[in-house]
Amino acid sequence: MLASMIFRREPFFHGHDNYDQLVRIAKVLGTDELFTYLNKYHINLDTRFNDLLGKHTKKRWDRFVHNENTHLVSPEALDFLDKLLRYDHMERLTAEEAMEHQYFEQIRIDSQNKVE
Template sequence: MTMLKTLIKDRNGETRHSRKPWTKFINADNQHLAVPEAIDFLDKLLRYDHQERPTAKEAMAHPYFYPVRNAESSRTRA
């Protein structure tokens, strides 16, 4: 089976592969995990160009981690 690749030109004239939307990878087994924050977080982390990816600090500040931070701050206040 051959893999169909669609090439596009970016703003700098460089050739890149087109991206599939992450929602195409959602199925019955992982649908409960595919909240919008998770999709956005993965989209930002899985960038081909390393300069487009967030730093570790920026990644940890992503809204995906708000529930964890809120739980931590609640525990420290108690």
């Protein structure tokens, strides 16, 4: 959802079915990272993916920035997005960690100023 909002691409990962959805995610997050995750947790990928996935390197988030969305993107937003969009759930930010991220710093400051 965050990627859709800041990059103005709705939906960000638009798959026609579950297989296509994973392929589209892998094209952005990378196939090496996907296979590392699958191996770490001993997950067998459906054989239908053998012909679908291909080999893709992880894309830099700034690759999705263009004239129509540059005003919505900040280094903090890209860092936040990168820490959320991970295959491995153990590497993703928890909800508490997400709320403490620098991306929300201005909201915390504004909220604190209203209380004072």
